[in-house]
Amino acid sequence: MAPLTLHNLHVSPPCRLVRLIAGVIGVDLKIEDVKDVFKDMKTPEMLKKNPQHTVPTLEDNGLCITEIRAIAMYLVSKYAKDDSLYPKDVNKRVLVDQRLFFDQDLYQRIASILLPKLHGKQSDPANIEKVNDSLETLNRMLDGKQWLAGDNITLADYAVAVSLSALEFDPECGINPTNQPNIKLWLSRVEGSHAKYGDNLKELREALQKMRQK
Numbered sequence: 705m706a707p708l709t710l711h712n713l714h715v716s717p718p719c720r721l722v723r724l725i726a727g728v729i730g731v732d733l734k735i736e737d738v739k740d741v742f743k744d745m746k747t748p749e750m751l752k753k754n755p756q757h758t759v760p761t762l763e764d765n766g767l768c769i770t771e772i773r774a775i776a777m778y779l780v781s782k783y784a785k786d787d788s789l790y791p792k793d794v795n796k797r798v799l800v801d802q803r804l805f806f807d808q809d810l811y812q813r814i815a816s817i818l819l820p821k822l823h824g825k826q827s828d829p830a831n832i833e834k835v836n837d838s839l840e841t842l843n844r845m846l847d848g849k850q851w852l853a854g855d856n857i858t859l860a861d862y863a864v865a866v867s868l869s870a871l872e873f874d875p876e877c878g879i880n881p882t883n884q885p886n887i888k889l890w891l892s893r894v895e896g897s898h899a900k901y902g903d904n905l906k907e908l909r910e911a912l913q914k915m916r917q918k
């Protein structure tokens with residue numbers, strides 16, 4: 705099998721999710737690191753493949769896929785040994801889908817407080833409120849539950865956990881998801897679910913440490 709190529713930015717939470725899912729299901733990726741995402745993804749060749757000029761972008765034998773949740777669904781549907789991460793049963797799958805759509809909104813909310821900081825600006829307090837609101841929602845979703853969708857870990861758990869880990873970019877932002885009791889317990893379950901999750905988080909923390917030392 706020709707290797708799947710991932711156009712990748714090492715610390716990007718979306719890219720981390722794709723690397724994590726590939727690792728968990730045992731798919732090898734050829735990693736093409738972009739140096740400057742705002743330049744490298746905007747060459748005429750790349751724009752033809754991915755008009756959104758975003759990473760991650762996955763290429764599999766001529767098929768070019770963007771949007772992390774679509775990439776994750778594709779990887780599991782095509783390459784996983786079973787469907788536990790993304791069930792084939794429509795009634796089970798819709799539970800995962802609804803949490804993945806929740807995750808899309810959550811990640812946008814988190815990004816809206818992180819991105820201004822990366823450009824030396826203050827985050828809008830209204831956006832911080834929105835993140836806190838999402839965390840309260842997430843805490844309610846986990847009431848009496850081990851996992852976000854169904855009886856076992858799914859793509860939804862990995863996606864939401866990776867989105868929350870983006871908050872580690874700015875420890876000063878004052879938002880700590882583990883202040884919510886159900887989230888705290890669930891996160892430790894996700895962390896213990898697969899060695900690749902721990903490796904992925906460790907890589908992020910090491911990269912952030914290096915960035916801060918610069």
Ligand SMILES: N[C@@H](CCC(=O)N[C@@H](CS)C(=O)NCC(=O)O)C(=O)O
Binds near residue numbers: 756757772
């Ligand atoms: N909706 C996209 C968002 C991915 C995304 O935000 N990627 C960022 C890096 S973390 C990016 O490529 N930014 C460059 C750009 O938008 O031009 C997804 O879920 O895959």
